[in-house]
Amino acid sequence: MLASFRNTKVMLRSAQQVRAATALTKPILASRLYSSPAPQSSPKPNQFTMGQSSGGGKKGGGRSNLIFGFHPFAIFASLTLLGSGYLMIVKPFLQWTDKQKEERDDKKAEVEGASYTAEQIAAFPFDKKTVVFVLGGPGSGKGTNSARLVSDFGFVHLSAGDLLREEQKRPVSQYGELIAHYIREGLIVPHEITIGLLRNAMMDHPESDRFLIDGFPRNLVQAKAFEDTVCKAKKVLYFECPESILLERLLDRGKTSGRSDDNIESIKKRFRTYVNDSKPVIDAFAEQGKVITISCQGTMDAVYKNTEEHMNKFFKEIGQEPTPSASASAGKKD
Numbered sequence: 001m002l003a004s005f006r007n008t009k010v011m012l013r014s015a016q017q018v019r020a021a022t023a024l025t026k027p028i029l030a031s032r033l034y035s036s037p038a039p040q041s042s043p044k045p046n047q048f049t050m051g052q053s054s055g056g057g058k059k060g061g062g063r064s065n066l067i068f069g070f071h072p073f074a075i076f077a078s079l080t081l082l083g084s085g086y087l088m089i090v091k092p093f094l095q096w097t098d099k100q101k102e103e104r105d106d107k108k109a110e111v112e113g114a115s116y117t118a119e120q121i122a123a124f125p126f127d128k129k130t131v132v133f134v135l136g137g138p139g140s141g142k143g144t145n146s147a148r149l150v151s152d153f154g155f156v157h158l159s160a161g162d163l164l165r166e167e168q169k170r171p172v173s174q175y176g177e178l179i180a181h182y183i184r185e186g187l188i189v190p191h192e193i194t195i196g197l198l199r200n201a202m203m204d205h206p207e208s209d210r211f212l213i214d215g216f217p218r219n220l221v222q223a224k225a226f227e228d229t230v231c232k233a234k235k236v237l238y239f240e241c242p243e244s245i246l247l248e249r250l251l252d253r254g255k256t257s258g259r260s261d262d263n264i265e266s267i268k269k270r271f272r273t274y275v276n277d278s279k280p281v282i283d284a285f286a287e288q289g290k291v292i293t294i295s296c297q298g299t300m301d302a303v304y305k306n307t308e309e310h311m312n313k314f315f316k317e318i319g320q321e322p323t324p325s326a327s328a329s330a331g332k333k334d
């Protein structure tokens with residue numbers, strides 16, 4: 001349809017160009033070809049003449065060979081010129097623009113929908129899954145404890161930060177630079193991107209019923225958007241930690257993590273975002289009675305023991321066996 005529309009446009013353009021080109025070449029050709037004085041007698045009509053003439057004349061034959069007032073050679077030359085112009089310039093240009101569009105659409109589909117169609121997304125039983133959000137300040141131990149919950153309770157661990165970092169690294173991602181900037185500045189990436197990545201990651205594990213969503217939602221808009229379009233969280237694990245300990249742990253992690261945001265400048269910005277945007281999410285879920293608060297102070301084992309006890313209690317409350325029926329991990333820390 002588009003191609004035929006373009007072809008029609010090209011043909012129309014070609015017709016205009018033929019007229020323009022012949023109009024241009026007419027006086028030149030006339031002066032070259034018809035430079036001899038015009039014959040006194042009327043030319044003999046032949047099959048090409050239309051019976052009228054408008055000046056000039058050809059040696060021995062006059063204007064009897066004109067077609068619509070133009071010399072056949074002028075028409076032939078113009079058509080040849082236009083034909084080769086179309087083949088050499090217009091056609092490759094149209095093919096190039098089509099290819100560019102295809103590539104853009106492919107990239108968009110890769111990020112926005114991955115390999116899932118709207119029908120597959122609509123059919124996925126998100127509301128049957130047990131989703132637990134894992135929240136807390138930067139460096140509070142969300143990733144550390146999530147890793148252990150995976151093996152003990154059969155959760156799939158989805159770290160929003162890790163999914164964003166993976167997306168950022170993908171060479172074809174159209175969001176690579178945007179994500180890199182937001183992470184370095186400690187800002188919250190537009191929620192459509194993060195929710196799209198989380199939803200795809202959940203669909204990558206259709207066999208799993210339990211998902212730990214770590215480091216998400218980071219603000220109230222994200223929380224509402226996720227719960228409206230994907231599913232509601234059954235519980236929120238909140239790792240509570242003073243800023244002085246977070247700072248110490250993050251700077252220590254920064255010696256080996258290679259993360260662009262484990263440096264003092266980015267850490268300060270992340271703390272600000274946490275206080276202004278992320279803490280209100282924890283408060284909002286607390287009002288709904290969904291938050292389990294765990295102090296991050298103490299050894300890793302002590303913090304996890306506390307976490308484990310709470311999770312055992314939670315699964316009893318919702319009438320599920322705490323022991324895993326399926327186990328998987330995705331979006332692991334680098």
Ligand SMILES: Nc1ncnc2c1ncn2[C@@H]1O[C@H](COP(=O)(O)OP(=O)(O)OP(=O)(O)O)[C@@H](O)[C@H]1O
Pocket residue numbers: 136137138139140141142143144145161215249250252253296297298299300301303
């Ligand atoms: N109880 C603990 N005691 C001492 N160090 C800990 C403890 N828990 C975690 N850590 C260390 O603190 C650092 C931050 O932990 P972790 O990466 O789990 O935090 P996070 O909340 O996932 O961070 P982020 O939000 O930046 O992804 C890591 O180096 C980890 O080894």
Ligand SMILES: O=c1ccn([C@@H]2O[C@H](COP(=O)(O)O)[C@@H](O)[C@H]2O)c(=O)[nH]1
Pocket residue numbers: 138139160161162164182183184185186187188189190194214215216217218261270
């Ligand atoms: O939902 C999210 C989660 C994370 N981000 C950005 O990523 C970094 C790092 O996140 P971690 O959880 O500490 O790995 C965070 O500072 C944000 O910039 C996000 O935008 N949205």
